[in-house]
Amino acid sequence: MSVIIGEKEFFKGIDQIKYEGPESKNPLAFRWYDENRVVAGKTMKEHLRFAGAYWHSFCGNGADPFGEATHLFEWDKKQDAVERAKDKMDAAFEFLTKMNLPYYCFHDVDVVDYTSDVVENERRLQALVDYAKQKQASSGVKLLWGTANLFSNRRYMNGAATNPDFHVLSHGGAQVKAALDATIALGGENYVFWGGREGYMTLLNTDMKREQEHLARFLHAAKDYARKQGFKGTFFIEPKPCEPSKHQYDYDAATVISFLRQYDLLNDFKLNLEVNHATLAGHTFQHELQVAVDAGLLGSMDANRGDYQNGWDTDQFPNNINELVESMLIILEGGGFKGGGINFDAKIRRNSTDNADLFYAHIGGMDTFARALVVADNILQHSEYKKIRTDRYASFDNGKGKAFEEGKLTLEDLRAFAVENGEPVLKSGRQEYLENLINWYI
Numbered sequence: 001m002s003v004i005i006g007e008k009e010f011f012k013g014i015d016q017i018k019y020e021g022p023e024s025k026n027p028l029a030f031r032w033y034d035e036n037r038v039v040a041g042k043t044m045k046e047h048l049r050f051a052g053a054y055w056h057s058f059c060g061n062g063a064d065p066f067g068e069a070t071h072l073f074e075w076d077k078k079q080d081a082v083e084r085a086k087d088k089m090d091a092a093f094e095f096l097t098k099m100n101l102p103y104y105c106f107h108d109v110d111v112v113d114y115t116s117d118v119v120e121n122e123r124r125l126q127a128l129v130d131y132a133k134q135k136q137a138s139s140g141v142k143l144l145w146g147t148a149n150l151f152s153n154r155r156y157m158n159g160a161a162t163n164p165d166f167h168v169l170s171h172g173g174a175q176v177k178a179a180l181d182a183t184i185a186l187g188g189e190n191y192v193f194w195g196g197r198e199g200y201m202t203l204l205n206t207d208m209k210r211e212q213e214h215l216a217r218f219l220h221a222a223k224d225y226a227r228k229q230g231f232k233g234t235f236f237i238e239p240k241p242c243e244p245s246k247h248q249y250d251y252d253a254a255t256v257i258s259f260l261r262q263y264d265l266l267n268d269f270k271l272n273l274e275v276n277h278a279t280l281a282g283h284t285f286q287h288e289l290q291v292a293v294d295a296g297l298l299g300s301m302d303a304n305r306g307d308y309q310n311g312w313d314t315d316q317f318p319n320n321i322n323e324l325v326e327s328m329l330i331i332l333e334g335g336g337f338k339g340g341g342i343n344f345d346a347k348i349r350r351n352s353t354d355n356a357d358l359f360y361a362h363i364g365g366m367d368t369f370a371r372a373l374v375v376a377d378n379i380l381q382h383s384e385y386k387k388i389r390t391d392r393y394a395s396f397d398n399g400k401g402k403a404f405e406e407g408k409l410t411l412e413d414l415r416a417f418a419v420e421n422g423e424p425v426l427k428s429g430r431q432e433y434l435e436n437l438i439n440w441y442i
């Protein structure tokens with residue numbers, strides 16, 4: 001990959017970030033992420049498939065409900081929307097290539113500002129698709145997934161695909177069509193649906209059943225259109241329990257899987273799991289990963305972390321090695337991502353205002369994942385981790401336990417076995433031992 005700088009350099013004084021090894025003292029270098037290092041049969045680049053997120057890194061200006069923007073972007077200055085968007089894209093590709101990120105992800109409105117005119121929006125997006133094609137070709141950066149923002153515009157205040165007003169739903173359809181066209185034109189490998197407002201604020205005014213049926217119809221229409229245009233990639237649903245809705249229909253992995261099954265969408269859709277969404281749903285991220293892996297539906301992930309002391313999607317950059325090792329154990333044992341990768345759906349803090357802060361954030365995230373990958377692989381290759389778990393279930397490997405698994409025992413048979421064998425011996429779950437085992441390998 002070569003560094004791509006547009007007409008103007010936006011991240012001055014920062015060169016290509018390189019791997020320097022764990023002993024390096026350079027804050028602008030990788031200590032663990034060595035893209036060509038082979039772990040468990042694949043390079044780190046192939047395992048991790050890192051992506052930069054357009055919305056947080058190049059649009060999120062640090063504003064919060066209590067205060068104005070603090071990130072004053074040099075690329076956000078020009079009058080003309082398309083010209084302004086090209087500057088932003090120059091900045092994005094400069095950053096992506098300096099960071100050595102192989103992929104990026106976007107919403108339609110991240111790339112260029114939208115108006116209330118569908119046709120004008122399509123024209124704008126098309127202009128930027130043409131520009132992105134050149135940028136992708138000269139840099140080698142690829143599109144991991146595209147998506148449409150169906151939650152920011154005021155018309156979507158009651159949802160898009162689940163809006164009680166069909167007229168609003170039709171605008172969602174128009175936006176998804178254009179976003180799909182853009183994703184396909186750019187060789188996007190996947191397409192995401194995150195339904196922030198596909199839910200309700202109060203049940204007093206909501207026909208939940210009807211809204212969910214509309215959502216399923218909408219997803220079928222989008223899928224059918226994309227397939228007709230030759231899209232071969234995977235569609236991902238990104239679960240989240242709430243925020244901005246009080247309740248979101250795509251609550252968590254298990255809920256989404258049952259929705260996909262009920263509405264016959266399992267052939268085309270998988271999951272894009274986000275760390276902070278898992279914790280909002282009252283789960284660990286590892287729980288969500290395991291649910292997806294067990295269903296064969298782990299498509300991709302949005303990397304970030306929440307704050308233990310507050311209950312919203314703070315989207316901080318990931319840096320907790322213990323949590324990521326536990327996650328990588330599940331991802332590795334599950335055979336990796338099906339089509340997706342690791343998208344940094346994370347933002348630097350409002351008061352992180354140096355040019356270098358965005359780099360530190362991504363370096364920390366990429367290094368922590370790379371290190372977690374190495375540690376998890378060591379645990380799987382060299383420790384008793386897997387054996388301890390397998391041994392726990394040994395009583396089902398033969399005899400009556402095996403017969404039970406095979407569906408050959410009745411309830412009367414279970415009683416007979418209990419009577420014959422008396423009280424079971426207590427067997428430890430060895431949780432603390434296993435927690436220590438993880439730390440030995442870190």
Ligand code: XLS
Binds near residue numbers: 313
């Ligand atoms: C918001 C979501 C969003 C999706 C893309 O919480 O994480 O950023 O990833 O629409």
Ligand code: NI
Binds near residue numbers: 238274
């Ligand atoms: Ni996300």
Ligand code: NI
Binds near residue numbers: 274277345
């Ligand atoms: Ni999120």
